[in-house]
Amino acid sequence: MxxxxxxxxxxxxxxxxxxxxxxxxxxxxxxxxxxxxxxxxxxxxxxxxxxxxxxxDDLGALLEAMVEREGTRALAQLAEILPTELAEGGSPRDDLLAGLSGYLAAVAADPITWRLVLMPPEGAPPVLREQISRGRDAVVAALADVVRPGLGPGSESPDAELTARMLSSVADESARLMLTDPSRYPRERLLAHAAWLLRQLEPG
Amino acid sequence: MxxxxxxxxxxxxxxxxxxxxxxxxxxxxxxxxxxxxxxxxxxxxxxxxxxxxxxxDDLGALLEAMVEREGTRALAQLAEILPTELAEGGSPRDDLLAGLSGYLAAVAADPITWRLVLMPPEGAPPVLREQISRGRDAVVAALADVVRPGLGPGSESPDAELTARMLSSVADESARLMLTDPSRYPRERLLAHAAWLLRQLEPG
DNA sequence: GCCCGATGTTACAGCCGTGTAAGTTGCCTC
DNA sequence: GAGGCAACTTACACGGCTGTAACATCGGGC
The missing domain is CATH 1.10.10.60 (Homeodomain-like)
Structure with missing residues (x-):
């Protein structure tokens, strides 16, 4: 910056x-x-x-303009990450891991903006919440598409949307941990754990 | 109230x-x-x-006193819930589910206070973050104790603390969903999904 | 090289919150 | 039923932020 x-x-x-x-x-x-x-x-x-x-015009307009700009940037970053998850390439697990990895990288690269997203402060203009909610919905929708078929036979989620939301929440929590205590929660540790978690979710 | x-x-x-x-x-x-x-x-x-x-003395002291009082109440509620999870009684899975159920009930019973915990607003006195962090650490420690032995043979977590944090994060996200959109995310739906999730984490 | 619009400043009126000092009123006790 | 303390109010000095109007100055184009 x-x-x-x-x-x-x-x-x-x-x-x-x-x-x-x-x-x-x-x-x-x-x-x-x-x-x-x-x-x-x-x-x-x-x-x-x-x-x-x-x-x-006034303070509200200033804050909104800032949120608008940063939100657009953040969504653009997301747009670069999300398609990865949908790539027909590797296994769903690898896609999800790649997505998380990209997400954490983006967060690390612009902590201020992502802190706004991850710890949405009160006092923020409503635009912020709307933008966040829009972004999160996009993520959840993408994740749900990955999750719906199941990570393997017999592991189909009975509630794909909720599963997607939980995955998104886990990713957000990872990012939050990395933001607030990077030395204790380095990216490798978070990714390694996520890999284990996703492996557990696979059948067998 | x-x-x-x-x-x-x-x-x-x-x-x-x-x-x-x-x-x-x-x-x-x-x-x-x-x-x-x-x-x-x-x-x-x-x-x-x-x-x-x-x-x-001043606004800060007033806010701190309020946070102090509410925090104490919330911690007391937690104290009533957490031991459940450690009960040697049922399976770890049942313990975790019972804990989540109690948590959601507590949140529903005092939404204002728990909203403070789950969506910690900026502008809050530092005491709030400290109290939240203390509470969360207690929860994470308790969850880690449950998780460490593994939910079943072969499913021991390689990083119990992180697993516990993710579980805690999932519980928080559930509570958040219930708070912000209770008709779409009723307690039963959240609990049913959590039950499925935990079942997936068990081996076999 | 000078002129005009865009950039920026000084100055003013007003609102709202802070904190405190001095005075008033209600209640409980003996 | 009168004192006296605790609860409460009125009143003041002050500081910060808001908007706006009127004025100053820089710099690019003809």
């Missing part, structure tokens, strides 16, 4: 807008949504409030 | 204190921590700010 250029120089509207969103994201990451104010963002960006108002 | 008596009458210090905590809990439940203010609590309680200051 490029540092949010606390430049004093003048900026084009586009650059300024991006910078303000960067600053907002940083502040949310550090202190949460409730700590963000137009005043604070302006101060941190090295400018004055009216400039911010020139770009965003 | 007794309604928080918006009485105008004078109150004993103890009753007033409890009422203020009730009001605070309500407001947090409705609008989140960030929306709570001494002013707001006083207004809702039908009194003036100095009364609140008579009981709590």
């Amino acid at each position: 490029p540092s949010p250029t606390p430049t004093r120089a003048r900026m084009s509207a586009d650059r300024r807008r991006e910078q303000l969103l960067d600053v907002t994201k940083e502040m949310v990451g550090e202190q949460g949504f409730h700590a963000v104010s137009i005043e604070g963002v302006a101060r941190r960006a090295g400018i004055t409030r009216p400039v911010v108002y020139g770009h965003f | 007794p309604s928080p008596t918006p009485t105008r009458a004078r109150m004993s210090a103890d009753r007033r204190r409890e009422q203020l905590l009730d009001v605070t809990k309500e407001m947090v439940g409705e609008q989140g921590f960030h929306a709570v203010s001494i002013e707001g609590v006083a207004r809702r309680a039908g009194i003036t700010r100095p009364v609140v200051y008579g009981h709590f």
Whole structure:
């Protein structure tokens, strides 16, 4: 992530807008949504409030714009990961593991954004929850497709959607552990355990 | 939950204190921590700010006291549930299922408090996270004890702590689903699925 | 090279929450 | 039934954030 250029120089509207969103994201990451104010963002960006108002109607609009941008990025990352899981290639188990691996990589690469998704803070604009819920539904749907046929004969889930949700929840919990205590829960440990878990779910 | 008596009458210090905590809990439940203010609590309680200051040093202390009280209650509820899981009685699977069942019942009985635990909102005093983390560790430890010997021969977990965490995470996700969409995810559906899941984890 | 629009600032009025000091009122006791 | 303490209110000084209007300045294009 490029540092949010606390430049004093003048900026084009586009650059300024991006910078303000960067600053907002940083502040949310550090202190949460409730700590963000137009005043604070302006101060941190090295400018004055009216400039911010020139770009965003009010605090809500600013936060929404930030969430919108980050959400879009996160969904794009997901889009790159999910197809992997549906590849007709390997076994469902390998697909799921590859998906988890990609997911953890994406989370590690942009912790602030994914922290928003994984620990959705109150005070966030409703757009966030909607976006998260949309993303999660996509994931669950994809997982359900993998799970429905069963990981092997005799292990068909009686409730594919719920199974998918639980898998998604396990993946999220893994990501959460990695985010909050990476030294104790390195990616290899999480992946190794997931591999064991999925093996258990196979018949025989 | 007794309604928080918006009485105008004078109150004993103890009753007033409890009422203020009730009001605070309500407001947090409705609008989140960030929306709570001494002013707001006083207004809702039908009194003036100095009364609140008579009981709590500042907003932080008020929120901490509320979290403290609710946390203690939640931990007490957990304490009633957890031993069940360790009962030498039935199979590990039955113990785990009974534990989940009790957990879901507790959550349904006091949604506001458990929502705090399951969806820990930013803006909450650090005490909350500490209390949650303490509670979760207790649960994970208990689950790990159940899981370590394996749910059956040949199914010993290579990483009991992580397995326990995943089980705990699945239970939490179940509770979360029940809280956010009870008609779609009634307790029976969640329990039935958990039963299937645990059966899959058994060997053979 | 100068001019005009875009970028940015200073300044003001207002709202809401904080915390405290001083005074008032109700209740319980002796 | 009068004192006295606990419960409560009124009132004030203060600080931070919100929006907006009026003014200043930079810089690219003709």
